[in-house]
Amino acid sequence: MLKADFDKLLxxxxxxxxxxxxxxxxxxxxxxMEALALAKTLRKHHKGFIRVNIFLISNGLIPHDSPKNFKLxxxxxxxxxxxxxxxERLHRLDQSTNNxxxxxxxxxELTGKAISCLAMPTENDVYECxxxxxxxxxxxxxxRNYGTRLLESNVRAFLQQTGKVNKGIxxxxxxxxxxFLPYNNxxxxxxxxxxxxxxxxxxxxxxxxxxxxxxxxxxxxxxFHTEHKHKVDLSKVFVQMKLTVIKDEEKKNAAVPDIAxxxxxxxxxxxxxxxxxxxxxxxxxxxxxxxxxxxxxxxxKQSIWYFEQVKGQYREALAKEPNNRKEAFKRKYPKxxxxxxxxxxxxxxxxxxxxxxxxxxx
Numbered sequence: 001m002l003k004a005d006f007d008k009l010l011x012x013x014x015x016x017x018x019x020x021x022x023x024x025x026x027x028x029x030x031x032x033m034e035a036l037a038l039a040k041t042l043r044k045h046h047k048g049f050i051r052v053n054i055f056l057i058s059n060g061l062i063p064h065d066s067p068k069n070f071k072l073x074x075x076x077x078x079x080x081x082x083x084x085x086x087x088e089r090l091h092r093l094d095q096s097t098n099n100x101x102x103x104x105x106x107x108x109e110l111t112g113k114a115i116s117c118l119a120m121p122t123e124n125d126v127y128e129c130x131x132x133x134x135x136x137x138x139x140x141x142x143x144r145n146y147g148t149r150l151l152e153s154n155v156r157a158f159l160q161q162t163g164k165v166n167k168g169i170x171x172x173x174x175x176x177x178x179x180f181l182p183y184n185n186x187x188x189x190x191x192x193x194x195x196x197x198x199x200x201x202x203x204x205x206x207x208x209x210x211x212x213x214x215x216x217x218x219x220x221x222x223x224f225h226t227e228h229k230h231k232v233d234l235s236k237v238f239v240q241m242k243l244t245v246i247k248d249e250e251k252k253n254a255a256v257p258d259i260a261x262x263x264x265x266x267x268x269x270x271x272x273x274x275x276x277x278x279x280x281x282x283x284x285x286x287x288x289x290x291x292x293x294x295x296x297x298x299x300x301k302q303s304i305w306y307f308e309q310v311k312g313q314y315r316e317a318l319a320k321e322p323n324n325r326k327e328a329f330k331r332k333y334p335k336x337x338x339x340x341x342x343x344x345x346x347x348x349x350x351x352x353x354x355x356x357x358x359x360x361x362x
Contacts, residue, residue, distance in 0.1 A: 136237025
């Protein structure tokens with residue numbers, strides 16, 4: 001196929017999309033009912049569009065690249081993606097074990113530069129692993145271009161910005177973008193292959209094939225939706241990423257679900273756990289280690305009411321004691337006298353004779 005014929009084929013659907021979005025329905029032949037219905041649908045719902053995908057399908061070979069950064073006049077905010085499917089690409093899809101077209105990301109083409117990274121210090125035959133700090137603008141662009149195709153290996157799609165966590169992500173992006181990196185857990189991603197280069201003794205990621213986000217889909221989608229909805233600047237937002245490259249494509253189907261499972265199975269941290277460094281709780285812990293109480297059974301003995309500032313602190317302290325000192329530890333800090341953070345308010349309200357507060361259920 002000649003380049004001129006290729007350009008002409010792409011120009012037709014682009015002109016149709018442009019005319020439809022501007023409401024030029026009268027220029028379409030009424031007998032072309034499907035085209036007329038499509039044009040009216042495009043015009044009616046165009047304000048909710050993020051991207052327009054234009055597909056060119058051929059039973060021959062197309063040796064030309066699709067246009068990059070193509071824009072429709074008066075609709076510059078829309079991302080226009082051209083997808084060229086010739087006989088060779090269709091054959092590759094048919095031969096693919098996953099029966100899907102992998103996402104190929106050229107970082108220089110997308111952002112103008114490669115991404116600095118660290119590789120794991122030892123090699124093995126199963127996988128490679130890289131750590132990187134990724135610009136928020138890149139993740140938002142990827143989601144704009146590929147949407148939920150990025151999350152095919154994720155355990156869930158975007159949960160919207162109504163939940164507590166996603167609201168918090170949005171507020172950080174809008175009000176404290178420079179704090180996003182320390183606040184956010186980052187991404188766990190996979191790929192089948194990556195290209196890297198070394199410049200001045202620093203390793204850089206240049207491209208990724210079959211890139212998938214297995215944990216961090218909410219973060220990625222929130223970056224895009226916050227930028228799109230609130231027109232915020234993401235230049236100060238950065239996200240840490242762990243990228244695992246599965247060397248054997250057949251093993252990828254088994255490894256990726258495990259990565260998703262374990263990346264999403266950390267012990268839950270409650271709001272109460274996050275209050276551990278509260279000055280009042282720190283003072284309570286200090287007092288509980290120094291103030292002795294009379295034993296209620298044997299008044300000649302003294303013991304301590306052990307306050308747990310951090311969940312599991314008593315168990316961990318006991319485990320660290322040598323075997324010949326564990327019993328002495330238990331006598332000094334009897335397990336029935338362990339006070340956990342969640343009980344402090346109950347004891348205080350009991351002392352203040354406010355039983356109706358003690359009996360409240362959360």
